Amino acid sequence: YQNTWDFSTRQVVAATTLYAKWIPNTYTVGFDTQGAPSIAPIAMTYGTTLKNAPVPVRTGYVFDGWYQSPEATRAWDFSADPVRSDITLQARWSVERHLLIYHINNNPAAKAPESISYDFGSTIQILDPIIDSSADGPVFDGWNTSMDGKGTFFTPGDTITMADKAITLYAQWFTPAQQVSAKGFHTLVLKQDGTLSGMGYNSNGQLGDGTKTTRKSPIPILEHVQSVSAGIGHSLVLDSQGSLWGMGGNNLGQLGDGSTISRAVPVRIMDSILAMSAGGYHSIVLKQDGTAWAMGNNEDGQLGDGTTEMRRSPVKVMSDVQAVSAGEYHSLLLKRDGSLWAMGWNDYGQLGTGDAKSRFVPTKVMDGVQAVSAGFSHTMILKNNGELWATGNNERGQLGDGSLINRLAPVKVMSGVKAVHAGASHTLVTLNDGSLWAMGSNEYGQLGDGTQDDKLLPVKVLLDIERANAGNLFSHVITSDGQLWAFGVNEYGQLGDGSSSSRTSPVRIL
Incomplete structure (x- = not known):
C-alpha cells in the first residue's frame, strides 16, 4: 500500500486491480467510578479487548465489577467482550460490613454486649455493659476507642459511625473516691477500696511515697486506709485497724512520733484512733475512747494544754469529744454533748469567743453544734438544725x-446545710x-x-x-x-x- 489511487487524476489504460485498505476505528471507553477516585478514559481499537482492566478503590466498599448500565445483570468481561463503539462503563459496589466489638477490659463482674457487624457508614447506638450489681468493684465510666482511655470517649446512648474496619470499644472503669484532703500544696485521695493516692508538693515527703519529688498526677501510697488528713506540709493517715500514721514535715513535732525528723514514708504514731486533723504545723487526734490528743507547734496555745510548749509526742487535751478540726494556728473540739470548744490563735476572732484573745486551753464557744x-x-x-455560722x-x-468585716463571734450565714x-x-x-x-x-x-x-x-x-x-x-x-x-x-x-x-x-x- 505505497500509493493511494487518485480517481480524479489517474486514467485506466489497462486492466487494473485496486485493493481496499482498511483502518480500524478507535473508540473511547469511559469509566464512571460511582464515588471512587476518577479513572482516565481509554482509547481502544474496534473489536479489541482490554487485557488489564482498571480496578477502582472506594473506602468502605467492595468493587463488584464494571457494568454497561445500571440495569445490566452481567459485568463487562474485558478479556472476552470486544469494544465496537464508544461506551461508558459504570462501577458497581457492595457496602462493606465490619464488627463493632465491645471489650470489657478486665472486669470479671461485667459482661460485654454482643459484637455485631454493621454496614460501613451506618449510625450505631452504643450499648451498656451487663454488670453484676451485687458485686463490689470499680464503676463503669463509659467506652473508649483506646484501652488506656486516651482515645475517643463514648457513653451508652451515644452514636458512632461504622468505619472501614472493625471498631473496638474498651470499657473504662474507675474506683470511686471516698475522701479527699488538702490544706497546703498537696492533696490526699482515699478511694472506696481503701487505697490512698497523693499528688502535689512533696518537699517534706508529705506524700509518703519515699521521695521528695513533686507529683502532678495521683501516685499510689498505701492500702487498707479508712481516712486521711493533709496539713500544710505533713499528712496523717488512719488505717483500717485504727492505727495512726504520719509522714512529711516534722520540724515542730507535728507527726507526734517523739522526734523532729521529717518522714518520707509513713511512720506509726498511735493506736485506737477514731479521727484526726492535720493543721498548719500541729495535729489534733481523737481516740476511740473520746479523748482528744494534740502534738506539734504550740506557740499560740493551739494544742490546748495550757502551755505554749512544742510537743513531739501526743498530749491529752479533753475527754468526751466526737470531732476535731485543726486550722493553721487554732484548733476546734466538738464534744459529744454538741458543745463547741476552741483554743489557739485568735487575732481575727476565729475562736468565736467574742474577743481577739488567744486561748491556751479549750474555751466554750456555743452549743447545738454537729x-x-x-x-x-x-x-x-x-x-x-442545719444552720451555718461563721466567725x-x-x-x-x-x-x-456579704461583708468584709472580721467577726469576733459567730454570725449566721445559711440554712439547709449538710457539710x-x-x-x-x-x-x-x-x-x-x-x-x-x-x-x-x-x-x-x-x-x-x-x-x-x-x-x-x-x-x-x-x-x-x-x-x-x-x-x-x-x-x-x-x-x-x-x-x-x-x-x-x-x-x-x-x-x-x-x-x-x-x-x-x-x-x-x-
Missing part, C-alpha cells in the same frame, strides 16, 4: 455574710440537696464558678456533690457517683490533672 471546720484564720460551724477572718468574704469545709481564705458548703456553694477568695478560680472574682455571698457552683475540700487556694469535690473534680491554683500539680495550670472551672481527676 460539725466544725477550721480554716487558716476563720471557722465554720454547722449547727444541729473570724473575713477579709476576702470567706465567711459568706462545710473552710480553706485558707475561701469556704465550700454542701447543702442538703447536694448542691455546692462557695464564697471568699477566688484569684485562682478556687471557687470553681469560672471566674476569678471574690464572692462575699455564697455562689452556687455544682450539683450532686457528696464531699468537698477547700485547700490553700484550690478545691476538690467528690460527686455522688464517686468522681473527683478539682479547681484553683495548680502550681505544684496539687489538682492532680497532670499539669501545673490553674483551673477556674472544675476539671475531672478520677
Whole structure:
C-alpha cells in the first residue's frame, strides 16, 4: 500500500486491480467510578479487548465489577467482550460490613454486649455493659476507642459511625473516691477500696511515697486506709485497724512520733484512733475512747494544754469529744454533748469567743453544734438544725455574710446545710440537696464558678456533690457517683490533672 489511487487524476489504460485498505476505528471507553477516585478514559481499537482492566478503590466498599448500565445483570468481561463503539462503563459496589466489638477490659463482674457487624457508614447506638450489681468493684465510666482511655470517649446512648474496619470499644472503669484532703500544696485521695493516692508538693515527703519529688498526677501510697488528713506540709493517715500514721514535715513535732525528723514514708504514731486533723504545723487526734490528743507547734496555745510548749509526742487535751478540726494556728473540739470548744490563735476572732484573745486551753464557744471546720484564720460551724455560722477572718468574704468585716463571734450565714469545709481564705458548703456553694477568695478560680472574682455571698457552683475540700487556694469535690473534680491554683500539680495550670472551672481527676 505505497500509493493511494487518485480517481480524479489517474486514467485506466489497462486492466487494473485496486485493493481496499482498511483502518480500524478507535473508540473511547469511559469509566464512571460511582464515588471512587476518577479513572482516565481509554482509547481502544474496534473489536479489541482490554487485557488489564482498571480496578477502582472506594473506602468502605467492595468493587463488584464494571457494568454497561445500571440495569445490566452481567459485568463487562474485558478479556472476552470486544469494544465496537464508544461506551461508558459504570462501577458497581457492595457496602462493606465490619464488627463493632465491645471489650470489657478486665472486669470479671461485667459482661460485654454482643459484637455485631454493621454496614460501613451506618449510625450505631452504643450499648451498656451487663454488670453484676451485687458485686463490689470499680464503676463503669463509659467506652473508649483506646484501652488506656486516651482515645475517643463514648457513653451508652451515644452514636458512632461504622468505619472501614472493625471498631473496638474498651470499657473504662474507675474506683470511686471516698475522701479527699488538702490544706497546703498537696492533696490526699482515699478511694472506696481503701487505697490512698497523693499528688502535689512533696518537699517534706508529705506524700509518703519515699521521695521528695513533686507529683502532678495521683501516685499510689498505701492500702487498707479508712481516712486521711493533709496539713500544710505533713499528712496523717488512719488505717483500717485504727492505727495512726504520719509522714512529711516534722520540724515542730507535728507527726507526734517523739522526734523532729521529717518522714518520707509513713511512720506509726498511735493506736485506737477514731479521727484526726492535720493543721498548719500541729495535729489534733481523737481516740476511740473520746479523748482528744494534740502534738506539734504550740506557740499560740493551739494544742490546748495550757502551755505554749512544742510537743513531739501526743498530749491529752479533753475527754468526751466526737470531732476535731485543726486550722493553721487554732484548733476546734466538738464534744459529744454538741458543745463547741476552741483554743489557739485568735487575732481575727476565729475562736468565736467574742474577743481577739488567744486561748491556751479549750474555751466554750456555743452549743447545738454537729460539725466544725477550721480554716487558716476563720471557722465554720454547722449547727444541729442545719444552720451555718461563721466567725473570724473575713477579709476576702470567706465567711459568706456579704461583708468584709472580721467577726469576733459567730454570725449566721445559711440554712439547709449538710457539710462545710473552710480553706485558707475561701469556704465550700454542701447543702442538703447536694448542691455546692462557695464564697471568699477566688484569684485562682478556687471557687470553681469560672471566674476569678471574690464572692462575699455564697455562689452556687455544682450539683450532686457528696464531699468537698477547700485547700490553700484550690478545691476538690467528690460527686455522688464517686468522681473527683478539682479547681484553683495548680502550681505544684496539687489538682492532680497532670499539669501545673490553674483551673477556674472544675476539671475531672478520677
